[in-house]
Amino acid sequence: MSKPSSEAYWWQAAPLTTIPQRPIEPVCDVAIIGAGYTGLSAAITLARAGRSVQVFDKQRPGEGASTRNGGITSGNLRPSDATLATRFGTPAAAAILEEGKAAREDLYRFIADEEIDCDFALVGRFAGAYAPKDYDTLARSADTLQRTLGIEAYAVPRTEQRGFLGTDTYHGGNVRMDIGGIHPAKFHAGMLRVAQAAGAVIHGETAVSGVAETSAGWQITTSRGATQARDVLTCTNGYTDRSDRWLRRRLVPVRSRIIATAPLSANLMGELMPRRMMATETRQLHYYYRPSPDGTRILFGGRDGTISGDPAWPTESLRKALVSIFPVLDDVPIEHSWFGNVAMNRDMIPRIFAHGGKRYAAGYCGSGTVWARWAGLKAAQQILGDTAGASALDMRPPAAVPFFNGKPWFMPAVFAWMTAQDKLSDYQRARAH
Numbered sequence: 001m002s003k004p005s006s007e008a009y010w011w012q013a014a015p016l017t018t019i020p021q022r023p024i025e026p027v028c029d030v031a032i033i034g035a036g037y038t039g040l041s042a043a044i045t046l047a048r049a050g051r052s053v054q055v056f057d058k059q060r061p062g063e064g065a066s067t068r069n070g071g072i073t074s075g076n077l078r079p080s081d082a083t084l085a086t087r088f089g090t091p092a093a094a095a096i097l098e099e100g101k102a103a104r105e106d107l108y109r110f111i112a113d114e115e116i117d118c119d120f121a122l123v124g125r126f127a128g129a130y131a132p133k134d135y136d137t138l139a140r141s142a143d144t145l146q147r148t149l150g151i152e153a154y155a156v157p158r159t160e161q162r163g164f165l166g167t168d169t170y171h172g173g174n175v176r177m178d179i180g181g182i183h184p185a186k187f188h189a190g191m192l193r194v195a196q197a198a199g200a201v202i203h204g205e206t207a208v209s210g211v212a213e214t215s216a217g218w219q220i221t222t223s224r225g226a227t228q229a230r231d232v233l234t235c236t237n238g239y240t241d242r243s244d245r246w247l248r249r250r251l252v253p254v255r256s257r258i259i260a261t262a263p264l265s266a267n268l269m270g271e272l273m274p275r276r277m278m279a280t281e282t283r284q285l286h287y288y289y290r291p292s293p294d295g296t297r298i299l300f301g302g303r304d305g306t307i308s309g310d311p312a313w314p315t316e317s318l319r320k321a322l323v324s325i326f327p328v329l330d331d332v333p334i335e336h337s338w339f340g341n342v343a344m345n346r347d348m349i350p351r352i353f354a355h356g357g358k359r360y361a362a363g364y365c366g367s368g369t370v371w372a373r374w375a376g377l378k379a380a381q382q383i384l385g386d387t388a389g390a391s392a393l394d395m396r397p398p399a400a401v402p403f404f405n406g407k408p409w410f411m412p413a414v415f416a417w418m419t420a421q422d423k424l425s426d427y428q429r430a431r432a433h
């Protein structure tokens with residue numbers, strides 16, 4: 001089989017743009033570092049409120065995670081509802097969950113209001129129970145979503161599973177209809193258009209190397225000159241570099257990889273993904289997958305397990321996982337395989353925070369299509385002094401990760417430990433058959 005392209009499948013329909021370079025304005029109201037969903041969302045809100053805004057990205061805008069992701073509008077939280085309640089108390093936990101619902105709805109409104117052509121389809125998401133015991137948890141979770149948040153959600157017993165996904169891998173699952181899919185790169189291109197139309201100046205391929213406090217605010221030094229800003233908002237998430245060593249000790253960059261199959265026949269797609277739903281599962285090292293927006297390919301994602309280079313084995317490991325779910329795909333070529341960084345933090349909650357007067361929005365733990373845009377919006381409203389900026393994501397900064405200063409040397413060990421947990425699930429599954 002020929003080697004798959006390492007370019008994101010999404011860049012075919014929405015290539016990354018190189019923005020003609022403009023001089024850096026010596027003074028502005030707000031400087032934003034990072035031109036992904038978070039940075040652009042904040043830029044749109046601030047520019048529309050009349051603030052002069054400059055956004056700096058060291059790569060081409062969107063070249064971080066925001067044009068590489070799976071486009072599943074999950075707005076997930078990693079900790080379980082019970083863990084959230086224990087950690088934050090029941091009212092605060094409920095507020096975070098309610099904000100997830102509001103953020104998802106707000107994203108869908110934003111796409112419609114701004115007429116962003118990003119193949120958005122509210123098709124629902126199936127979550128598969130990998131171990132038999134997971135089915136009860138998923139069924140209870142669907143019931144809770146329905147009761148507490150009014151979200152259309154239901155359990156799918158194993159006997160009905162093939163009506164949702166053409167596999168017997170899972171012991172049933174659940175469906176929630178508030179999650180759908182976007183074309184992530186088209187969505188980012190739409191946000192870029194809206195931000196520029198609002199008057200925000202976007203500087204691509206312009207790295208910020210330092211931020212220093214001055215009597216009038218902040219002096220931001222970049223690879224192409226400096227600017228003076230009253231406020232600074234850092235939105236660098238999984239691509240945070242040495243220019244902010246404090247943040248770098250708090251966000252662990254973890255590689256996530258997606259493979260895209262060659263086009264499949266309409267019949268086969270109809271058999272494997274009959275409802276064109278997004279899909280996930282309960283494994284520790286879980287996979288997430290979906291049909292391409294045109295319904296011809298399967299895009300299949302999971303943790304990559306590497307921390308440098310671009311070796312071939314993670315692609316083959318993902319391909320094997322895909323084939324274990326859909327054995328009929330064994331001979332189908334993989335045409336694209338690419339990775340990007342997500343940012344994990346110690347308590348796995350996305351957040352908006354401040355440190356020494358600088359503002360930050362980050363830590364989406366692999367679930368940023370909903371949270372990143374929302375956190376950027378809320379952070380911008382806070383800069384404007386707008387009470388609408390109050391958010392359940394307003395928290396203390398994430399704690400520093402011990403023995404970590406930017407290079408996630410421990411990730412292979414974490415990956416191995418999670419793989420071992422999944423082997424235990426495999427054993428439970430074997431006993432259940």
Ligand SMILES: Cc1cc2nc3c(=O)[nH]c(=O)nc-3n(C[C@H](O)[C@H](O)[C@H](O)COP(=O)(O)OP(=O)(O)OC[C@H]3O[C@@H](n4cnc5c(N)ncnc54)[C@H](O)[C@@H]3O)c2cc1C
Pocket residue numbers: 033034035036037038039056057058059060061062063064065066067068069070071072073074075206207208209235236237238239240241243256257258288301338339340341342362364365366367368369370371372
């Ligand atoms: C493979 C993959 C699959 C994913 N799938 C999903 C999914 O299906 N659903 C979901 O909800 N989420 C998913 N995510 C997560 C989601 O993509 C991210 O949470 C989201 O894009 C984060 O947006 P952001 O704007 O905060 O960060 P990014 O888009 O990563 O942008 C950060 C930017 O900061 C810039 N930067 C860093 N340092 C500097 C500096 N010193 N100077 C200037 N610029 C700097 C970088 O160049 C980068 O462009 C996935 C992520 C990956 C990688």
